[in-house]
Amino acid sequence: MAELILSRNFSVPDAHTLRVYREGGGYKGWDKAKGMEPAAITEEVKKSNLRGLGGAGFPTGVKWGFIPKGSTAPKYLVVNADEGEPGTFKDRYILERDPHALIEGMLIAARAIDSRLGFVYIRGEYVQPWRVFSAAVKEAYDAGLLGAGVPGGGFDIVVHRGAGAYICGEETGLISSLEGKKGWPKVKPPFPAVKGAFGHPTIVNNVETLACLPPIVTRGAEWFAGLGTKTQGGTRLYSVSGHVVKPGVVEAPVSVTLRSLIYDHCGGIRGGRPLKAVVPGGSSAAILTPDEIDIAMDVDGPKSKGSMIGSAGIVVMDDTVSIPDALMVVARFYAHESCGQCTPCRESTGWIYKMTHRIVEGKGRKEDLDTILDVAKRGAGTTICAFYDGAVGPYISYIEKFREEFEALIRSGAHA
Amino acid sequence: MADATAPQFSPEQLAEVRRLQGLYPDRQGALLPVLHMAQDAWGYISLEIEEYVATLFEMSPAHVHEVVTFYTMYFQKPKGRHVVAVCHNLTCHLMGAKGIVEHMKARLGVEPGETTADGRITFLTVECLCACEQAPMLQADDRYEGLLTPEKVDRILQGLA
Numbered sequence: 001m002a003e004l005i006l007s008r009n010f011s012v013p014d015a016h017t018l019r020v021y022r023e024g025g026g027y028k029g030w031d032k033a034k035g036m037e038p039a040a041i042t043e044e045v046k047k048s049n050l051r052g053l054g055g056a057g058f059p060t061g062v063k064w065g066f067i068p069k070g071s072t073a074p075k076y077l078v079v080n081a082d083e084g085e086p087g088t089f090k091d092r093y094i095l096e097r098d099p100h101a102l103i104e105g106m107l108i109a110a111r112a113i114d115s116r117l118g119f120v121y122i123r124g125e126y127v128q129p130w131r132v133f134s135a136a137v138k139e140a141y142d143a144g145l146l147g148a149g150v151p152g153g154g155f156d157i158v159v160h161r162g163a164g165a166y167i168c169g170e171e172t173g174l175i176s177s178l179e180g181k182k183g184w185p186k187v188k189p190p191f192p193a194v195k196g197a198f199g200h201p202t203i204v205n206n207v208e209t210l211a212c213l214p215p216i217v218t219r220g221a222e223w224f225a226g227l228g229t230k231t232q233g234g235t236r237l238y239s240v241s242g243h244v245v246k247p248g249v250v251e252a253p254v255s256v257t258l259r260s261l262i263y264d265h266c267g268g269i270r271g272g273r274p275l276k277a278v279v280p281g282g283s284s285a286a287i288l289t290p291d292e293i294d295i296a297m298d299v300d301g302p303k304s305k306g307s308m309i310g311s312a313g314i315v316v317m318d319d320t321v322s323i324p325d326a327l328m329v330v331a332r333f334y335a336h337e338s339c340g341q342c343t344p345c346r347e348s349t350g351w352i353y354k355m356t357h358r359i360v361e362g363k364g365r366k367e368d369l370d371t372i373l374d375v376a377k378r379g380a381g382t383t384i385c386a387f388y389d390g391a392v393g394p395y396i397s398y399i400e401k402f403r404e405e406f407e408a409l410i411r412s413g414a415h416a
Numbered sequence: 417m418a419d420a421t422a423p424q425f426s427p428e429q430l431a432e433v434r435r436l437q438g439l440y441p442d443r444q445g446a447l448l449p450v451l452h453m454a455q456d457a458w459g460y461i462s463l464e465i466e467e468y469v470a471t472l473f474e475m476s477p478a479h480v481h482e483v484v485t486f487y488t489m490y491f492q493k494p495k496g497r498h499v500v501a502v503c504h505n506l507t508c509h510l511m512g513a514k515g516i517v518e519h520m521k522a523r524l525g526v527e528p529g530e531t532t533a534d535g536r537i538t539f540l541t542v543e544c545l546c547a548c549e550q551a552p553m554l555q556a557d558d559r560y561e562g563l564l565t566p567e568k569v570d571r572i573l574q575g576l577a
Contacts, residue, residue, distance in 0.1 A: 074441065083546045084543075084544060084546060085544070085546075086505045086507070086544035086548070087506060087507055087544070087548055088544075088548075089546040089548055089549060091546075092547070117441075123546075124452075124487070124489045125542075125545050125555060126546075127558040128558065128559075158439045158440070160445075160448070160449065161449060161452060162448065162487075163487035163488070164487045164490075165487050165488065166544075177448065178445060179442065179444060179445055180440075180442075180444035180445050180446065180448060180473075180483070181444075181447075181479075181482075181483065182483055182486035183487075198440070239548065240549075241507040241548035241549050241551060242507050242510050242548075242551075243510065247548070247549040247551075248549045279506070283505075283544075313548070315506055315507050315510070317510060321510060325509075326506065329504070329506055329509045330506055332504075333543050333544070336543055
């Protein structure tokens with residue numbers, strides 16, 4: 001078994017406390033980063049090939065570099081802990097079991113981007129993670145790690161609770177929500193690094209992304225890059241759920257194959273049944289068939305099959321699953337969560353849900369499938385944020401890869 | 417509990433509102449946290465409470481209304497003493513959420529979105545709560561409960577007075 005880096009504390013009792021975190025080597029990365037020039041930290045992170053682990057997979061160091069050089073404006077570090085991508089649950093583990101890893105990562109990132117104030121936006125439903133993380137923040141203040149007067153840093157953390165809206169996981173929607181508004185995404189440019197929260201340069205990073213920083217600083221960029229593939233360094237936390245024998249969070253190098261995650265790490269399919277389909281990166285990722293699982297689970301592997309690694313939420317489906325029924329559930333989700341700002345998304349998600357619903361109810365029409373595909377393809381790329389593109393991934397892939405099943409259902413007029 | 421028709425935070429709560437407002441570069445950032453406080457105080461957020469919160473931020477009640485109605489966790493009508501929210505998203509659906517929802521309907525005698533006649537439980541179906549490794553799962557007030565069976569659901573419901 002490969003070395004655990006991000007999940008090393010998950011089964012350590014009381015690892016959420018500062019004492020136990022420190023006993024395990026915690027805050028050594030911050031101790032080292034304090035002695036580094038901010039630009040050197042950014043350079044190290046670029047060399048590590050760390051990619052954003054929330055969904056978009058953008059190189060983290062490059063993102064930091066978008067803050068205008070020499071800007072004297074306040075800069076904010078915003079943590080996206082609004083975990084909501086269906087099939088994903090790894091950030092919850094960090095918040096609850098290793099909260100100081102996030103705080104330490106924030107301290108390092110804040111030094112790199114010259115931020116004095118950070119916000120951690122935790123989804124409203126995550127009450128327990130919010131409590132545990134807030135207690136860790138208090139401990140960090142009491143220990144002199146946080147606060148305006150700390151030498152080498154001087155960084156404050158505000159823990160902010162959301163109130164239930166998937167769209168707030170989109171970084172500009174999150175910023176709107178943090179500003180006390182409905183969570184409508186904003187037109188880019190300007191990008192948050194130039195004009196973000198409260199009008200100031202803002203870096204939004206995912207929980208797990210920031211938790212990678214202490215080991216990168218402690219053990220070096222080359223070591224981290226060497227754990228992964230050519231274009232992405234490190235290990236990551238895969239959330240595996242559905243019809244596997246052992247669902248859960250699996251940490252593995254990003255070179256791990258989807259097949260290995262399902263069959264080696266998670267014990268294969270329940271009851272030894274055949275695999276029918278698998279979603280590799282949260283519900284917004286295009287679905288894959290059993291002949292498409294011999295891919296590395298870095299940013300490039302799923303892309304080579306027309307899908308995406310996204311949040312690395314893997315949903316495994318065995319041969320008992322009705323794909324039309326699964327698509328109806330996914331379509332219901334996008335219809336419910338569309339924020340309503342852009343017409344193509346607001347209208348299409350609703351209509352496509354209705355069509356998938358009637359197909360599943362045995363009232364599908366012959367032309368429904370082509371209508372869904374047409375509506376999906378026309379709307380892609382026309383909206384302010386990536387939400388609708390995320391919905392289009394499943395609409396198109398479920399239908400194109402399992403068209404016969406949909407057609408048979410429509411012909412028979414049976415319930416799925 | 418304060419009177420929802422003439423809402424007014426206590427002096428301690430008002431001090432907390434001011435503290436929260438001071439945490440953000442613009443005090444409006446504290447709107448969501450203050451709305452959480454208001455819901456904790458009055459159980460839900462009425463139009464009167466929206467107007468009251470608007471005065472605390474010197475903003476239009478329409479803006480507060482827009483925010484309250486955008487998010488799923490703010491209740492605009494009185495809710496039950498407990499809220500039980502069953503996830504019906506993809507993994508939970510694959511793992512039997514439909515049966516859990518049907519079982520809840522039968523046990524409580526209400527549809528999702530409704531509250532039992534005795535005011536004990538508001539029953540909801542919700543989108544992914546991100547605990548798919550424990551699917552099917554639900555949220556009972558603050559707690560996540562997973563690996564649900566009808567028997568386990570009964571035990572959870574019995575624990576909610």
